[in-house]
Every structure is written in C-alpha cells, then in structure tokens.
Amino acid sequence: MRKVLMKGNEAIGAAAIEAGCKYFFGYPITPQSELPEYMARELPKIGGVFLQAESEIAAINMVYGAAGSGVRVMTSSSSPGMALKQEGISYMAGAELPCVIVNIMRGGPGLGGIQPSQTDYFQATRGGGNGDYRLVVLAPADVQELVDLIIEGFDIADQYRNPVMILGDGMIGQMMEPVEFKEPKKRDLPEKDWATTGTEGKRKPNIINSLYLAPEELEKHNIKLQAKYREIKEKEVKVQSYNIEDGDVVIAAYGTTSRIVKTAISQLEREGYKVGLIRPITLWPYPYEEFQKINDECKGILTVEMNNGQMIDDVKIAVEGKYPVYFYGRTGGMVPTPDEIVKKVKEIHGGEI
Amino acid sequence: MTVVFEKTKGLTDVQTHYCPGCTHGIVHRLVGEALEELGVLDKAIGVAPVGCAVLAYNYFNCDMHEAAHGRAPAVATGIKRVRPENFVFTYQGDGDLASIGTAEIVHVAHRGEKISTIFINNAIYGMTGGQMAPTTLIGQKATTAPLGRDEAHSGKPIKMSELLATIDGAKFVERVTVTTPGHVRKAKKAIKECFKLQIEGKGFGIVEVLSTCPTNWGLTPEESLRWLEENMIPYYPLGSFKRPKEDD
Numbered sequence: 171m172r173k174v175l176m177k178g179n180e181a182i183g184a185a186a187i188e189a190g191c192k193y194f195f196g197y198p199i200t201p202q203s204e205l206p207e208y209m210a211r212e213l214p215k216i217g218g219v220f221l222q223a224e225s226e227i228a229a230i231n232m233v234y235g236a237a238g239s240g241v242r243v244m245t246s247s248s249s250p251g252m253a254l255k256q257e258g259i260s261y262m263a264g265a266e267l268p269c270v271i272v273n274i275m276r277g278g279p280g281l282g283g284i285q286p287s288q289t290d291y292f293q294a295t296r297g298g299g300n301g302d303y304r305l306v307v308l309a310p311a312d313v314q315e316l317v318d319l320i321i322e323g324f325d326i327a328d329q330y331r332n333p334v335m336i337l338g339d340g341m342i343g344q345m346m347e348p349v350e351f352k353e354p355k356k357r358d359l360p361e362k363d364w365a366t367t368g369t370e371g372k373r374k375p376n377i378i379n380s381l382y383l384a385p386e387e388l389e390k391h392n393i394k395l396q397a398k399y400r401e402i403k404e405k406e407v408k409v410q411s412y413n414i415e416d417g418d419v420v421i422a423a424y425g426t427t428s429r430i431v432k433t434a435i436s437q438l439e440r441e442g443y444k445v446g447l448i449r450p451i452t453l454w455p456y457p458y459e460e461f462q463k464i465n466d467e468c469k470g471i472l473t474v475e476m477n478n479g480q481m482i483d484d485v486k487i488a489v490e491g492k493y494p495v496y497f498y499g500r501t502g503g504m505v506p507t508p509d510e511i512v513k514k515v516k517e518i519h520g521g522e523i
Numbered sequence: 524m525t526v527v528f529e530k531t532k533g534l535t536d537v538q539t540h541y542c543p544g545c546t547h548g549i550v551h552r553l554v555g556e557a558l559e560e561l562g563v564l565d566k567a568i569g570v571a572p573v574g575c576a577v578l579a580y581n582y583f584n585c586d587m588h589e590a591a592h593g594r595a596p597a598v599a600t601g602i603k604r605v606r607p608e609n610f611v612f613t614y615q616g617d618g619d620l621a622s623i624g625t626a627e628i629v630h631v632a633h634r635g636e637k638i639s640t641i642f643i644n645n646a647i648y649g650m651t652g653g654q655m656a657p658t659t660l661i662g663q664k665a666t667t668a669p670l671g672r673d674e675a676h677s678g679k680p681i682k683m684s685e686l687l688a689t690i691d692g693a694k695f696v697e698r699v700t701v702t703t704p705g706h707v708r709k710a711k712k713a714i715k716e717c718f719k720l721q722i723e724g725k726g727f728g729i730v731e732v733l734s735t736c737p738t739n740w741g742l743t744p745e746e747s748l749r750w751l752e753e754n755m756i757p758y759y760p761l762g763s764f765k766r767p768k769e770d771d
Contacts, residue, residue: 193605219604223597224630231594231627235601238588239568243605261591366586366602368566368609375535377580379589 173348178313178338179204181349182246182272183212185320188351191242191270192218195232197225199251200284201340202274206246226251230258230271237267238378240365242324246272248340249290250281253298259333260299264380266395268327270320271305272336274343277503285503286340288425291480294337295454302392304399306334306406307453309424313347315451322354329357330402331364337453339476341426341505402455409457410449414464417446419515420493422485423474424450427506431474434511445515453481461488470494470518474511477501496523531555533564535584544737544744547575547643549701551582553711554614554641557718558585563610568602570595572624574616575649583614593624596631599638610721612639617658618648621683628687632727635692639721640729641714642683645736646755653739657681660754665739680758684731688764695720695728696765700756702735702748713763725767733759 176184182205186194194209206222213220223229229245236243247255252273262269275290277283290298294307306326310316316338323334366376382388412435414420423431428449435445446464450457464471471493473482479497486495498514500506517523530536533555541547558564567585571577573592580587590598595613603611620628620642631638647665648654655665655672658680662671672680688696695717699710710732717728733755735747742750 193601195601221600221604223600224626224633227594228597228600228627228630231591231597232601232604234590234594235570235588235598235603236605237601238598239602239606239609241605243601257591258594265589366568366588367606368568368586369564371565375584375586377587377589379580379587381577381589383578 173350175346175348176313177204177344177346178316179274179343180208181313181317182320182336183208185317185351186244186270186324187212187216189242189321189324191244191324192216193236193241193243194220194245195223195229195236195243196245197223197229197247197251199248201276201343202246202248202272204343205272226254227257230255233269234258234262234265234267237262237269238265238366240362240367244270244272246274248274248276249278252290252293256293256299259305260297260301260303261380262333263303263305264301265378266331267333267378268331270323270327270334270336272338275337275339277501283503284340286426286476286505287501287503288339288427288476288480289501290337291453291475291477294335295456303395304402304454306330306332306402307337308334309337309451309453310342311425311428311449313342313345314349316342317349317351318354321351325354325357325359326406328359330398332398332402337425339426406452407455407457408451409460410451411460411463412447413444414446414448416444416465418444418467418469419472419518420446420448420464420468421472421474421511421515422448422450422481424453424481427474427476430506430508431511434508434515437508437512438515443515443519456484456488458484458488461485464493468493470496472496472498472514472518474506475499476505531559533558533584534582537581539582540578541575542738544735544747545575546701546732546734549707550641550643550710550732550734551579553707553714555583556711557715558610561715561718561722563718563722566608567610567612568606570599570602570611570613572613572615572619574619576614576616576643577650579614593619593622594627595619596624596627596636596638596640600631600636603636603638607637610718612641612718614641615643616649617642617644617646617656621657621681628683629690632687632690632693635694635726637721637724637726639717642729642731643734644683644731644759645734646680647736647739649736649739660758682759684729684764687729692727693729693765694726694767694771697763698731698733698759698761700733700751700761702752720767725771733761
C-alpha cells in the first residue's frame with residue numbers, strides 16, 4: 171500500500187477508523203486536539219458518531235456506555251484530562267469493557283505545561299484509578315508504529331475484554347511521518363454476546379457492572395481478572411532490543427525518547443563504545459525477561475525518560491540488583507539531547523558514577 | 524376468572540433490598556409497566572445509579588448498565604448514540620443526579636439526548652446513611668447537618684425540574700409523587716408520556732418523583748407519606764414544567 175504523510179494525532183484517527191472504530195467521545199486539550207478534530211470531520215462520513223462531551227469524565231463514561239453496547243469506541247486526552255478519566259477507566263476494567271484510550275502526554279503535575287513529557291508512566295502502568303486492575307499500555311516510538319499499535323490495540327481490547335491505552339507524548343502527536351495502514355496479525359476474537367443490545371425477548375438481560383457487594387463474589391471476580399492479566403503477560407509482551415549481548419552499557423528507553431537514545435548510540439559507536447538498547451513497546455505487560463539477556467560484563471543500565479524517573483522502577487525490578495541502574499531525564503517539556511545521553515553513558519563506562 | 528392485575532414483565536422475579544415503606548418499589552413497578560405497555564421492554568437498555576437504586580440492574584427485566592456515581596446520563600448518551608434504535612433510560616436518585624452528576628444531567632438535557640430519566644427525590648442520601656442531599660429541606664436534620672439544614676451554610680434545596688425546564692433540549696419535565704393511589708396513577712401517566720417522547724424521537728424527558736425514606740427520616744412509612752405531603756410538596760410543587768411544543 172502507498173505511504174501517506176500524516177501528523178501523529180490525525181494518523182491515530184485514521185488508524186482507528188481502519189480498525190472499524192466508528193465512535194469517538196472526547197474533550198479538547200492540547201496537545202491532542204487534532205485527533206478529536208479529525209474524528210469530527212471523518213466519522214460522520216462513514217455513519218459513525220463523534221461527540222464532544224462536557225468533560226473528560228463524561229467522555230469516558232460515554233465510552234463505557236458505548237463499549238458496553240458492543241461497539242469499537244475510542245477516547246483521547248492529555249495528562250490532566252487523563253487524570254479525570256481514571257474513574258471511568260477503573261469501571262471499564264472492572265466491568266471488562268474493551269476500548270482504546272489515547273494519552274498524548276504533557277508535562278505535570280497539575281496543569282503543568284503543553285510540551286511533550288512521559289510523566290504519566292506511573293498513572294498508566296500502575297493503575298491511575300482505584301482497585302487492582304491493569305491496562306494494556308502500548309508505547310509507540312514513531313507514527314508508523316503508532317498506527318500499527320492503534321489497529322492492533324482494538325483487537326487486543328476485544329480479545330481480552332480490557333481497556334488498552336496508547337501512551338504517546340506531544341512529540342509523536344505533533345510530528346509528521348509517512349505511514350501505511352497494514353492488516354494486523356489475525357486474532358481469534360470472541361463474540362460480544364455480553365453486550366447490551368436489547369434482549370429482543372430472546373435471552374436473559376445482559377448487565378454491564380463492576381459492583382459485587384458480597385466479598386466472596388468480589389474476590390472471585392478479582393481472581394478471574396488476575397488470571398486474564400497473567401495470560402496477557404504471557405502472550406502480549408512487545409519489546410525491541412539492540413546489542414544487549416555485547417553492550418558495555420545498556421540503555422532502557424521507550425517512545426520518542428528511544429529515538430533520541432538511538433542517535434546517541436550511533437554517536438557512541440562511532441567513537442568505539444558498545445552500547446545496547448532495550449525499548450519496551452508494551453509498558454504493561456513490561457518486558458522484564460528481556461533484561462535477563464543482558465551480558466554479564468555490562469557495567470550498568472541507564473534509563474532515559476522525559477520525567478524524573480518512573481520506568482526506572484520497572485528496570486530495577488527487571489535486573490533484580492544484578493547491575494547498577496542509572497537515570498537520566500529531562501522534564502517539564504524539556505527534551506533530552508543525544509549529547510547529554512552520550513555524556514552520561516561515558517560517565518558510566520568510565521566508572522565516574 | 525378474569526385477571527385484573529398481575530406483576531409486570533418489566534420487573535424480574537426477585538425480592539428487592541428496599542426498606543419497608545420506601546417508594547422505590549412503587550416507582551420500579553411503574554417504570555416496568557410503562558416499558559411493557561409501550562412495547563419497548565425488549566429493546567430497552569437501562570442505566571442504574573449509585574445510591575439506593577444501585578442494584579436496580581437486578582430488578583428491571585431488560586439489559587442494564589451500572590454507572591459510576593452521577594454518570595448515568597453520560598453512559599446513557601454513549602449507549603443511545605451507538606444504538607439509536609434502542610430505548611434508553613436512566614434511574615437516578617438526588618445525590619446522584621442533583622449533586623455529583625449535575626454536569627451530566629444538565630448536558631444530556633442541553634444536547635437534547637433522546638433518553639428518558641426517572642429522578643427519585645427523597646431529600647436525603649439513603650444508601651450511605653442519611654447525609655444531607657442538595658435537596659434536603661431547610662431545617663431538615665441529616666447526619667451531616669445535625670442541627671438541620673442551614674441556608675446560610677448550605678444554601679437552599681436545589682429544584683432540578685425547574686432548572687432543567689429552562690434548557691431548550693429538555694422537552695418533557697414533570698414532578699409527581701406516589702403517596703396516594705391517585706398520585707400513583709398520575710405518576711404512571713407522566714412516566715408513559717415521558718417515555719413516548721423518546722419513542723417519537725423528540726428529545727430529552729425527565730420525571731421527578733418525590734419519594735420517601737422512612738429509615739433515614741426516622742419516621743414510620745405512614746408518617747413518611749404525611750411528612751412528604753406536608754413538607755416536600757410545598758417546596759417542590761407537583762405538576763408539569765415542560766411539554767413538547769407543536770413544532771418539536
């Protein structure tokens with residue numbers, strides 16, 4: 171298929187439509203507003219619905235209603251708005267409703283700023299809402315991967331009856347790159363026989379619900395959810411790695427930050443350094459096992475993030491104390507430069523830190 | 524033998540958890556009867572609130588969603604927008620609709636969503652144990668207003684029907700009660716008319732039902748009916764606030 175040049179935020183919309191999503195409920199917030207704008211233009215053309223809700227809280231609850239009625243549905247926001255959606259996300263996880271949620275992150279805390287950041291890693295991977303639940307969290311590094319993950323994300327959501335989050339940042343939302351729309355790998359998707367469509371007098375009522383007042387029932391529900399999460403951990407981990415068998419230093423980075431890291435690695439290689447990279451594509455489930463493949467002589471792991479150190483917790487869990495773990499990050503919308511990363515790697519390599 | 528009355532197919536055959544003397548049971552029956560008599564039970568999708576009616580999804584004999592506190596109108600919007608051919612209703616209490624969910628109910632009316640809302644106003648938080656509601660009357664005691672509601676501190680009780688009637692997209696707004704057989708008949712008529720509005724695709728409709736809470740009011744069921752009539756009706760007048768116009 172021919173490649174088209176698209177802005178990240180608009181490519182998300184095009185990919186969602188490609189995946190059969192005809193319904194979008196959202197609320198404007200920078201730097202993701204091109205996505206609802208795109209959906210407002212395009213969805214009516216295909217008999218779908220775009221609705222601008224009165225708030226992010228209402229938007230995610232509209233998604234809850236639509237997903238419970240059995241359709242593919244999406245919402246998007248950016249960090250402060252995503253904080254508001256957490257109530258609905260927890261309810262959807264509890265009621266096991268599939269949907270795709272896009273967070274184009276900006277700096278925080280509070281109103282923060284509008285420049286790119288990765289400050290919602292904890293919120294996305296630890297559960298920003300209440301209760302023991304997990305989202306499948308996908309972190310694309312370029313616009314093509316963003317498109318691929320949106321399309322596959324709808325399948326993952328339907329296969330496991332679970333919300334899927336796309337965790338991008340302002341950079342990927344705003345950059346333009348050539349993309350093509352490809353068929354995802356074929357999955358065996360279950361019928362949505364649980365959805366509320368009206369009984370038509372042919373079956374017992376379907377109920378979309380996350381309330382279990384009897385503690386033994388709620389525990390049973392949680393055990394079922396945990397079994398599902400274990401299956402996702404076994405089957406859905408995605409990671410890209412480079413030179414981890416040989417690198418004297420291995421860098422862990424995800425999303426757009428990983429591209430800056432790659433530039434730094436090229437520069438270091440030209441100077442004769444051996445540096446590896448682990449780029450998690452799924453932030454949950456996290457590719458812990460990939461870190462076991464790092465060579466024994468590695469001097470340390472450097473985690474690079476656009477925040478003050480959030481994924482570093484997962485890196486430490488992954489290496490189980492085998493290697494020292496270092497951090498480099500910029501925050502507030504400041505983007506790390508390749509030179510800054512090169513300097514940090516040289517410090518680790520030279521035993522300066 | 525002629526059958527003169529039987530339980531509606533609109534309700535499931537289970538015992539409800541409502542307290543003795545609470546009027547939720549009557550209103551549930553009226554909603555179930557209206558769904559059945561209008562022929563929409565098989566395509567109805569209801570949304571239950573958080574509050575005393577949180578388990579309503581077990582009682583209405585149709586597809587149901589249980590929503591987060593106050594969000595039922597947003598959930599109903601999502602359902603109706605993807606399934607416009609279905610009949611969609613919310614059933615909400617006063618904490619749910621008039622406090623935490625005011626934005627959602629105002630905007631569902633504002634957009635003229637083609638859904639129907641049953642609003643139970645009993646002037647108190649029932650499920651959580653008798654705390655002050657936005658609808659609690661001046662001087663009425665509640666666990667979070669132990670000396671009675673004070674206007675200077677908490678404002679006057681909010682009149683949701685009057686408020687919603689000012690919004691163009693709300694086409695049917697009526698306040699009823701169920702304290703006597705006569706009132707029950709009028710309430711059923713209002714609920715059916717409100718539901719018909721959705722069936723005809725005319726816009727948003729709401730029926731507010733003044734209801735009792737003997738448990739948290741600290742009164743017997745009979746005293747509660749009297750207290751409602753003597754105290755609530757004078758502040759929350761019964762009647763129609765809005766009907767669709769000819770050109771709606």
